[in-house]
Amino acid sequence: MSEYLLLILGTALVNNVVLVKFLGLCPFMGVSNKLDSALGMGLATTFVLTLAAAASWVLEHRLLQPYGIEFLRVLGFILVIAAVVQFTEMIIHKTSPVLYQVLGIFLPLITTNCAVLGVALLNVQERFNFIQSLLFGFGAALGFTLVMVLFAGLRERLALMAVPALFSGTPIAFITAGILSLSFMGFAGLYTK
Amino acid sequence: MVIFSAIIILTGLGLALGLSLGIAGKYLKVEADPLVERVEALMPGSQCGQCSFPGCRPAAEALVAGSAPITLCPPGGSALVEQLAKLLGVTVDLSQTRDLEPWVARVGEDTCTGCTRCFKVCPTDAIVGAPKQIHAVVADACIGCEKCVNVCPTECLQMHPVEVTLRDWRWPRPLAAA
Numbered sequence: 001m002s003e004y005l006l007l008i009l010g011t012a013l014v015n016n017v018v019l020v021k022f023l024g025l026c027p028f029m030g031v032s033n034k035l036d037s038a039l040g041m042g043l044a045t046t047f048v049l050t051l052a053a054a055a056s057w058v059l060e061h062r063l064l065q066p067y068g069i070e071f072l073r074v075l076g077f078i079l080v081i082a083a084v085v086q087f088t089e090m091i092i093h094k095t096s097p098v099l100y101q102v103l104g105i106f107l108p109l110i111t112t113n114c115a116v117l118g119v120a121l122l123n124v125q126e127r128f129n130f131i132q133s134l135l136f137g138f139g140a141a142l143g144f145t146l147v148m149v150l151f152a153g154l155r156e157r158l159a160l161m162a163v164p165a166l167f168s169g170t171p172i173a174f175i176t177a178g179i180l181s182l183s184f185m186g187f188a189g190l191y192t193k
Numbered sequence: 194m195v196i197f198s199a200i201i202i203l204t205g206l207g208l209a210l211g212l213s214l215g216i217a218g219k220y221l222k223v224e225a226d227p228l229v230e231r232v233e234a235l236m237p238g239s240q241c242g243q244c245s246f247p248g249c250r251p252a253a254e255a256l257v258a259g260s261a262p263i264t265l266c267p268p269g270g271s272a273l274v275e276q277l278a279k280l281l282g283v284t285v286d287l288s289q290t291r292d293l294e295p296w297v298a299r300v301g302e303d304t305c306t307g308c309t310r311c312f313k314v315c316p317t318d319a320i321v322g323a324p325k326q327i328h329a330v331v332a333d334a335c336i337g338c339e340k341c342v343n344v345c346p347t348e349c350l351q352m353h354p355v356e357v358t359l360r361d362w363r364w365p366r367p368l369a370a371a
Contacts, residue, residue: 063206069199076206083210090221097223 004135011139017115018147019177019184024115028151029173037102038152042145044099048081048088048110049119049144053137055080056120057130077120078111085111115144151180228280229257235276236266256281272368296352297335298342300328304349311341311350 017023024045031041056077064070089107093100100107110116119140123133154176163172233253244265246252255261256277263277278284300311300320305327312320312328319335322328330341332355341350 059206063202067198067202068195069202072199072203076203079203079206079210083214086214087217090217093223094221 004131007132007135008139008142011136012143012146013184013187014190016143016147016184016187017119017140018144019181020188021118023118024113024144027109027113028148028177029170030109032148032152032155032173035149035152035156038148039145040099040102042141042148044088044092044107045110045113045115045144046138046141048085048113049116049141050134050138051084051088052077052081052116053119053123053140054130054134055084057123057128057133060124061130073121073124074117077117081116081120082111115140147180147184151177154180226254226257229253231280232256232277235273235280237273296337296354297332298330298337298339298350299332299353300330301349301351302327304347306347306349308346310344310346314340314344316340 011017015021018025018028027041027045032038059076059080060070060073064073064076085108088110089100092107119137123136126132126136128136155173158172158176167175229250230253233250236249236253238249240248244252244261246255246261246265252261252265256263256265263281263283264274266273298311298320307322307325307327309322309324309328312318312322316338317334317336319331320328320341321331330350337352339352342352
């Protein structure tokens, strides 16, 4: 049990997908202007990432490996991820029109969020079993959501600050992202594999 | 032999996912305003965002709600404006909306008095001349801002479409499907 907890914590904080592995940077910069939409994006990505990690594990171990066609891994994973994203979009559209409106154009972009494919591929690389894959996906998504919310909060405050004209807007956001990443590197001492 | 199983498995996977998405799409369908869908079908669908909406769908919703002018879509051009006007029952004066071709100012030489007012307001110094002499517009430098047209006391400055020469002729835009 503690092993699983450690896996989630380790993925969310120590090996954070965005700030340590540098995956999924486009939504990190693109949808972090407002706290609401950042949280929504984080939740949608959480759903997709967990589901995609599980689905890609099944694909890998039930179809690709038994038939010796691991060379089609990326293609197959993308296929599954695209389907999962489409499915998520339908569910959100049906259940929460407000969230659908907030996420808007960004929802289909989860397909091309490299964190989703990256986590699925890392699962294969680390030889995780099904439960571990699921938790790894969930932990990575938790870390993604946490960072999105933190960064959106920072940017909302930055918008009210007297930032020098040269740095205002995207430059100061990049600098903030760098410092945030540095501080997340500090978690490396928390848990070593 | 591996290649056959690869082909079969990927085809099967695609078919299975497509089928389940299709079924899910039927069950999870959200009833939308049919007018919005018809408007969206008219739009170019390139999600370019030039209308300041994030995509064609939000723009279509704003159009149906009446909160956006039907001339909002630059890529759609006047063909789209006409179709939208017909669909939404809005009358529009197309003489006010110019097509996308650039317009430049030109001095009417028989009425120019050489008052120099126009070249004082020109932001790009596209008007040349001297006091009491007939001015001229350098067409390559004119950005079509119409400031000179508004200050000209004799209305000799008028906007004209740029004449097409062999140097800047382009294929006409494809007409939007009716």
